[in-house]
Amino acid sequence: MVVIHLSAECYPLAKVGGLGDVVGALPKYQQELGVTAIVVTPYYDRKFARDNEFEVVYESEVRMGDKNLPFQVLKETTDKLGFHLHMIRIPGLLDRSEIYSYPDETEQFIAFQLAFLEWLLKFKDNPDIVHCHDHHTALVPYLMSHGFKYRFLSTIPAILTIHNGQYQGWFGWDKFHYLPETDPWTRGVLDWGGAINPLAAAVKSCWKYTTVSPSYLEELKESSKGLETLFVQEEKKGSGILNGIDTDVWNPVTDPLLTLNYSLDNVTKGKQENKRALCKEFGFTLSKPLIAFIGRLVDEKGADLLPAAIEQILSVAKSKASILVLGSGNPAIEDQLAQLKETYKKDYNVYIGYDEALSHRIYAGADFLLMPSRVEPCGLNQLYAMKYGTIPIVRSTGGLKDSVIDAAEPEGYGICFPELDVDSIVASVTRAVDLYANTSNVRLLRKRMMLLDFSWNRSANQYIDLYNSLK
Numbered sequence: 437m438v439v440i441h442l443s444a445e446c447y448p449l450a451k452v453g454g455l456g457d458v459v460g461a462l463p464k465y466q467q468e469l470g471v472t473a474i475v476v477t478p479y480y481d482r483k484f485a486r487d488n489e490f491e492v493v494y495e496s497e498v499r500m501g502d503k504n505l506p507f508q509v510l511k512e513t514t515d516k517l518g519f520h521l522h523m524i525r526i527p528g529l530l531d532r533s534e535i536y537s538y539p540d541e542t543e544q545f546i547a548f549q550l551a552f553l554e555w556l557l558k559f560k561d562n563p564d565i566v567h568c569h570d571h572h573t574a575l576v577p578y579l580m581s582h583g584f585k586y587r588f589l590s591t592i593p594a595i596l597t598i599h600n601g602q603y604q605g606w607f608g609w610d611k612f613h614y615l616p617e618t619d620p621w622t623r624g625v626l627d628w629g630g631a632i633n634p635l636a637a638a639v640k641s642c643w644k645y646t647t648v649s650p651s652y653l654e655e656l657k658e659s660s661k662g663l664e665t666l667f668v669q670e671e672k673k674g675s676g677i678l679n680g681i682d683t684d685v686w687n688p689v690t691d692p693l694l695t696l697n698y699s700l701d702n703v704t705k706g707k708q709e710n711k712r713a714l715c716k717e718f719g720f721t722l723s724k725p726l727i728a729f730i731g732r733l734v735d736e737k738g739a740d741l742l743p744a745a746i747e748q749i750l751s752v753a754k755s756k757a758s759i760l761v762l763g764s765g766n767p768a769i770e771d772q773l774a775q776l777k778e779t780y781k782k783d784y785n786v787y788i789g790y791d792e793a794l795s796h797r798i799y800a801g802a803d804f805l806l807m808p809s810r811v812e813p814c815g816l817n818q819l820y821a822m823k824y825g826t827i828p829i830v831r832s833t834g835g836l837k838d839s840v841i842d843a844a845e846p847e848g849y850g851i852c853f854p855e856l857d858v859d860s861i862v863a864s865v866t867r868a869v870d871l872y873a874n875t876s877n878v879r880l881l882r883k884r885m886m887l888l889d890f891s892w893n894r895s896a897n898q899y900i901d902l903y904n905s906l907k
């Protein structure tokens with residue numbers, strides 16, 4: 437079975453968040469299960485592209501509006517990532533260093549998708565599945581079903597995975613002329629609320645869509661930035677498959693970025709040594725419980741509540757805990773978090789920015805990981821934390837609800853809270869501080885978490901079952 441994954445991100449060449457992790461791992465696990473997994477991303481002028489060898493496997497031009505865009509499909513020559521990586525390069529559009537946030541992002545992703553389809557038309561044998569990830573690739577299912585030019589592709593099942601339904605890729609009808617000719621009656625498929633909405637178009641025209649957790653599948657029907665009725669209408673096509681973690685990258689036994697590697701057998705010492713290094717780096721006291729936050733500083737992650745919650749925790753808990761934040765995003769939140777450093781020097785620190793290596797050290801060295809998410813389609817951080825024996829403190833929503841059981845339950849291991857407000861965050865952290873005082877309980881919870889299996893094997897098989905159901 438040949439499956440093509442289309443995505444804006446793929447670890448390690450291009451990662452901003454969890455989308456990159458998933459697309460860097462799922463295809464590898466599928467390949468191990470006998471699938472031929474091809475990943476296609478835009479070309480990024482970043483370290484991975486510069487340090488590795490690529491060959492040009494296809495070259496042509498694609499029409500977008502009134503422009504002919506020359507493009508190349510580059511394949512990484514060694515398949516070292518465990519799947520067949522391809523990047524599409526379009527001079528002037530897809531050859532930049534950043535993944536998002538250019539003013540012509542809409543044009544960039546349209547061009548990416550049109551170039552991909554142009555290449556797909558030339559395949560000797562059609563792939564068995566085209567698997568699109570998030571809105572950046574969501575015009576593909578629509579065009580494969582309704583584009584005149586692509587009618588030979590309409591028999592290939594197109595699947596959409598929604599990693600984050602908050603972002604839908606809207607653009608105005610003034611850009612409709614970028615798209616190739618389609619049946620006029622299908623314009624309604626593109627439209628949602630008067631704009632072209634790629635995510636909505638994909639949900640309407642894909643063969644199946646998946647969300648990255650079962651709970652999120654349900655939540656989209658209640659809250660999805662205007663698409664609620666669409667998710668109700670199309671619910672028969674949907675299924676929820678919880679993400680896994682790539683244990684080649686996220687494993688305390690082998691992780692080369694840790695001060696000391698550890699397994700369940702020596703977890704107490706392992707975490708202690710990693711914590712010692714982290715405390716030294718950020719100026720914390722080793723004996724206090726260390727609570728960390730890692731993630732994009734956006735409202736979706738509850739990051740807007742962090743400054744007030746941290747202030748309350750550090751003043752109310754009278755310095756009984758240390759707090760470390762790693763993240764970037766909303767500049768106002770970044771500023772507030774940076775300012776707190778002046779007041780709470782001893783027990784609080786923040787690194788504003790993106791640092792993959794530091795994130796590994798934090799998962800290993802922290803005692804607790806806080807995730808006060810407003811929306812969390814799956815969440816990978818809590819899965820990494822648990823693998824590293826770090827107790828998650830989570831708001832019960834989406835994938836957090838599906839993967840973390842509260843320690844008060846018989847086989848539980850985390851701290852869960854239902855409401856999202858500053859008081860609930862403070863109360864949960866206070867609970868964590870109390871829990872930390874009971875070392876045998878901490879040991880028990882670490883053991884329970886580290887024995888859980890959140891590897892990709894299970895989920896990769898679920899995707900393959902879904903593909904097979906479309907044959």
Ligand SMILES: Nc1ncnc2c1ncn2[C@@H]1O[C@H](COP(=O)(O)OP(=O)(O)O[C@H]2O[C@H](CO)[C@@H](O)[C@H](O)[C@H]2O)[C@@H](O)[C@H]1O
Binds near residue numbers: 731791815
């Ligand atoms: N400043 C920083 N420095 C270093 N590393 C950082 C970082 N900020 C974030 N990360 C890393 O980025 C990843 C974030 O993953 P998530 O799944 O939590 O988030 P995201 O919201 O991006 O993904 C969306 O897609 C994924 C994948 O499906 C879903 O799990 C999720 O719920 C959904 O919102 C983790 O690997 C984390 O360690």
